[in-house]
Every structure is written in structure tokens, then in C-alpha cells.
Amino acid sequence: MPIELLRYLAYLYFFIILAIIGWLFIMFVMSFFIPKAMFDKYFKEPYFSHTEIAVFSAFPLNFYRVVMFMRLAGWPNSGKRRGMTEAYLLAPIWFRRISKVMFSILLVLFPLVVILGLILAIAL
DSSP: OOHHHHHHHHHHHHHHHHHHHHHHHHHHHHTTOSOHHHHHHHSSTTTSOHHHHHHTTSHHHHHHHHHHHHHHHHOGGGGTTTTOTTGGGGSOHHHHHHHHHHHHHHHHHHHHHHHHHHHHHHHO
């Protein structure tokens, strides 16, 4: 593999990592805008176990909770297993739209990082 191609792949990987950092920052901001009605009604038993509530309330995994609620707001059928198919009705329309956009960006960025990382690992 030519060195020029490796350089361009490294640049692309760098900008994808920057995009992920930006995505994480936006998700941090969105954690303050989760609809309180949705959070209060569905982040309790019987929808979540006592252990899940404790784990998803602590620092590292509270972002996972944000992603779960944003996915629930964007795609109502994703809550079918837990019986939360009506949860999206408690979220305002702007939250639902931002949820769809942010989750779609995640579904594009994550595979790009994995694939490009594998290419760079094999090439080096």
C-alpha cells in the first residue's frame, strides 16, 4: 500500500475521531434535555430492573441511558421488548427529530471507525 494512501487514511481516521468527539459532546448536552415526563415514567420498575437503574444512573453508563431514551424517542418500536412503545408520545417533536439524526450519525460513524481501524492495522 503506497505511503500516500496511508497518509490520507490516517487523516480520514483523525477527522472521524473528531466527529465522534463532537457527537459525544452533543450527547452530553442532550443528556440535560431528556424529557422529564418520559424519564420519570419509564426509568423505573417494571421497565428496568433495580440493578439497571443503579448502573445506568452512574457516570460512565448514564450516556448509555441517554442513547437508550433517544433511540426510544426516535424509533418507538425499539421499546417493544420492555413494553415502552408509547414512550415517544412524551417526547417533543424536536427531541424525536434530533434523536433520529444523532442515532443515524452514530450508525454511520461507528462502522467507519471499525473498518478504517482494521484497514490501518492491517496496512501497518
